[in-house]
Amino acid sequence: MILHGYWRSSASYRVRIALGLKGVSFEQVTHDLRTSAHKSADYGFINPQHLVPALETDDGTSLIQSPAILEWLEERYPSPPLLPETSYDRAIVRTMAAMIGCDIHPLNNLRVLASLKTDLHAQQHQVDAWTARWISEGFSALETLLERHSGEFAFGNAPTLADCYIVPQVYSARRFNVDLSPFPLVQKIDGTAALLPAFAAAHPMAQPDADKS
Amino acid sequence: MILHGYWRSSASYRVRIALGLKGVSFEQVTHDLRTSAHKSADYGFINPQHLVPALETDDGTSLIQSPAILEWLEERYPSPPLLPETSYDRAIVRTMAAMIGCDIHPLNNLRVLASLKTDLHAQQHQVDAWTARWISEGFSALETLLERHSGEFAFGNAPTLADCYIVPQVYSARRFNVDLSPFPLVQKIDGTAALLPAFAAAHPMAQPDADKS
Structure with missing residues (x-):
């Protein structure tokens, strides 16, 4: 799994925490927001918003928007749960x-x-x-x-x-x-x-x- | 069920649509954002953010934040589904x-x-x-x-x-x-x-x- 992010991006930080809590290993690709590296055409295919984070999953799909990524992680890696039961x-x-x-x-x-x-x-x-x-x-x-x-x-x-x-x-x-x-x-x-x-x-x-x- | 909202609030509008799609009947209480009616102490107990919407459910709980309300509706009223299968x-x-x-x-x-x-x-x-x-x-x-x-x-x-x-x-x-x-x-x-x-x-x-x- 590859996490496209940036060290100081709050939304990337959220996903790093969740991946860690779930015990999912991942590589990181950084996009320096200060130099607009995330605005490249290549990255635009992965994330049409040109924002971080994006998660390239092991089955070849790309996910964007941290709220959606976090819910996906919870569904695909239910243990330990990051949402309570009721x-x-x-x-x-x-x-x-x-x-x-x-x-x-x-x-x-x-x-x-x-x-x-x-x-x-x-x-x-x-x-x-x-x-x-x-x-x-x-x-x-x-x-x-x-x-x-x-x-x-x-x-x-x-x-x-x-x-x-x-x-x-x-x-x-x-x-x-x-x-x-x-x-x-x-x-x-x-x-x-x-x-x-x-x-x-x-x-x-x-x-x-x-x-x- | 009681939906606290405001006619022109986008987030209230989202919840009204979902309630309608799910076929859930509800009453409405309006809070006129232009006159700061939502800033009352009474409403602050229901929603400490003093924003709309808030949903008072039939079991006496209050839910706030439209993304959380919509996911709750999907879990509690799964049919028709508003999220796909995979x-x-x-x-x-x-x-x-x-x-x-x-x-x-x-x-x-x-x-x-x-x-x-x-x-x-x-x-x-x-x-x-x-x-x-x-x-x-x-x-x-x-x-x-x-x-x-x-x-x-x-x-x-x-x-x-x-x-x-x-x-x-x-x-x-x-x-x-x-x-x-x-x-x-x-x-x-x-x-x-x-x-x-x-x-x-x-x-x-x-x-x-x-x-x-």
């Missing part, structure tokens, strides 16, 4: 995932922040405030769900898809210097997850294409 | 859904467009260009997937979750006067879907809270 519980986990995947991350990714600067002439402090606003609003609602449903992890005491979204979003929030003190459970879960080998191996700084300068 | 095909449908749910709609909803104006002092023509850009980029990639996988509907010849996302996004694109001529399959599928009673009944203008002035 439909209601599964909905809670998917809600936490969507809070990040639909309401935080899309507003803070590279192409959107670049557009704020280029097209709307936003200054850096305005971009920082924009980023902090969506992360803080989203984490605030997430914290409420964590109060209701978390244990050692976001939902109960084993990692789920929710943790695959939370940990990369926390990493991103720290990069943007967002104050995480109002979100103790988000921070606690991030800390618990960091102790698991699958999360550690998926960390951006552990990737071969990481820029350590 | 994991790969399911991933394609979920990819189409995520292209809209993660990469188009989050950038064009009310709170985000309001923030562009208020926080970044964007002019109306800049907001229009912003909206058109993300819809056009997303629909362009979606059109490629539709070339590969569509029939009468987005995936094959029966409606799926993908259509539940596409039709509201087309409605929204038209509101924003986005040129849809480069996306003939997107338009064709929207046209096919409009003929089905579930899609017609879910249309914003068919809702009791629609502003027909």
